[in-house]
């Protein structure tokens with residue numbers, strides 16, 4: 001399992017804004033969101049405190065005691081009632097107005113954006129750039145994060161879809177959040193204002209390893225972005241390197257432990273599997289070889305491994321994976337023939 005917990009300080013520390021508990025803003029939405037959030041927070045405080053003080057005072061002043069008789073009927077005070085109707089109404093209208101303006105700004109996608117395709121699946125984010133290249137990964141601590149590279153001072157449009165269940169795309173530093181839905185595209189946009197590395201979270205509970213469905217967004221200069229795009233195009237020639245990359249890029253690592261990385265479940269570890277005999281739900285056994293791996297990738301329910309089969313969350317990769325990519329993954333699994341199972345778990 002990824003040890004996200006040990007990397008938590010990295011995620012939470014750094015850049016905490018003076019108020020609003022958001023990280024320091026890095027998109028053009030940030031000032032507006034922070035302004036409204038802080039405004040509403042202060043309105044709440046300015047109402048809450050006097051109301052509670054008055055409440056406690058009235059409890060004491062009008063308590064029942066010998067010789068005290070309260071008013072037999074509710075009293076009426078027109079100026080007071082007008083005041084406490086008009087002021088809150090004005091405040092609510094202001095909140096609505098600010099909220100609506102901000103919402104429209106986020107909903108209206110400008111022309112001339114840098115477009116990135118975002119795909120969510122259990123439990124990995126993947127990013128495809130305009131030139132067809134896909135994202136790389138960045139190791140921080142013990143965790144390999146998918147990394148989305150974006151140019152600074154640009155309007156960015158994300159075209160988002162999910163391959164399985166509902167996910168939600170959230171970059172706190174950009175104050176940008178949107179659901180990612182299977183069976184349709186969802187769009188969002190933002191304008192990057194600052195270079196740096198930012199957190200990206202899935203904020204829709206999407207199954208066992210939801211809490212590991214994180215990524216990093218790196219905002220870089222225009223030149224660095226061009227370089228990153230060139231690098232993003234190719235998959236490595238070397239089949240083993242290619243297999244290692246695909247293992248992460250295709251999300252296998254979110255369910256299968258391999259080498260010394262990846263999640264410890266719900267899928268079996270590849271370590272030491274190659275060439276062994278695999279017991280199936282059906283009672284038969286099959287050798288862990290090329291054909292078994294291929295079938296497991298293209299049609300996972302065909303041969304269910306004993307003890308894993310009942311509620312297997314593995315989706316078929318048919319139509320999403322090329323034969324050479326399967327070959328590369330096989331090379332990767334072969335290289336783990338003598339790898340040790342994960343210890344200490």
Ligand SMILES: [Cu+2]
Nearest residue numbers: 167202206213
């Ligand atoms: Cu998710």
